[in-house]
Amino acid sequence: MPSKFEAFAACQPGLEPLLAREIENLGATPRSLAGGVAFGADVRLVMQSCLWLGTASHVMLRVVEFPCRALGELERKAKCILWKEWLRPQFAIDVRATTRASRVFHTGAIEERVQNAISAAFGKPIREAKPEDEDVARLSVRFHHDVCTISLDAMSTPLHRRGYRLETAKAPLREDLAHALLLAGGYTKDEALLDPFCGSGTIAIEAAAMARGLAPGRLRPPALGHLAMFDAELWMEVRAETRQQGSPEASAPPRIAAGDRDAGAIEAAKGNAERAGVRDMIEFTHGAFTAHPWLEGPGNAPARGLIATNPPFGVRVPKGNNLAPLYQTLGHRAARLGEHWRAVILAHDVRLARRTGLPLQARFTTRHGGLAVTALAGTMVAAAKAGSESAPKD
Secondary structure, eight states: OOSSEEEEEEEOTTOHHHHHHHHHHTTOOOEEETTEEEEEEOHHHHHHHHHHOSSEEEEEEEEEEEEOOSHHHHHHHHTTSOGGGTBOTTSEEEEEEEEESSSOOOHHHHHHHHHHHHHHHHTSOOOBOOTTOSSEEEEEEEEETTEEEEEEESSSSOTTOOSOOOSOOSSOOOHHHHHHHHHHTTOOTTSEEEETTOTTSHHHHHHHHHHHTOOTTTTSOOTTTTBTTOOHHHHHHHHHOOOOOSOTTSSOOOOEEEEESOHHHHHHHHHHHHHHTOGGGEEEEESOGGGSHHHHSTTSSOSSEEEEEOOOOGGGSOTTOOOHHHHHHHHHHHHTTOTTEEEEEEESOHHHHGGGOOOOEEEEEEEETTEEEEEEEEESHHHHHHHHHSOOOO
């Protein structure tokens, strides 16, 4: 097994620039590609990536790459791989194949030939993964223009599943998208944050974890724990490292507020925050967003901060409801916060988001729940000046 790997951190489309900056912050040299970022890594860096990357969905390790034009050739070359240096026989193995523009095109046959090669290496049939299995070695076999690339997932579960969100509200936002939204809005640990449409609390929880310097993967099983290169002592060292700059005791914690008119959503959010270890950092409020203390009038909110939210949009509300007034009111109330506040909104309908009247600019476009969504961010400066010329109309 090599001491260095060619790794690929996969992400939702459109998040590649944000993910590349995260990888660069870990000390690696990122190479942005469609659907993710490639980088060279050793075992330590792979562990750090699985622990600290907030916008990635998977970290894949390249096992081998070779030209291949037939199934027999695939099985012969797959048998040359030193599988005992990659896999642990006590864990189930899930082999998934994809193919494009290649002579080898039958995915089921590809998966069977690779499974045969692994079975031959261990001298017994591999244990195929079942839905109830938690620790699974996931193997990707990709054919593209007659080149076969075999990769292993460094985790047995996707990275966006943090482990704290056991309760959800309607249309829950993925944790990696919430993290990306905060990065796109330029959130920093020393400023206030408000999500007036919090749902199950994902945005506020991700912000609180960022402010406290907690790793996104802190609640997941050990990285590489299901693979042969796992080093328990090294994992404990990586877990003990902190990426937080400065002393958290040196200043007061930031104020983070989250509200929703759905009482069930607020209860779910509180439970999720408790499991995430940040319940003490978030002020939850049940009620209409216009009644939130920070938005009721000037002077009620902290002096500077970020509104980060995923407001309702057309396909998430009863048919016929006109959401324009809601977005207009959100813009009026947000403008009252003053020029030292900013906003970042995840929107399915960009035109609807612009009804806020806030000077928002697109930061990224991706997919969420099968829909295209865009993160729009901007400052309150222009909105605050416009609001000073005429009284806001709610």
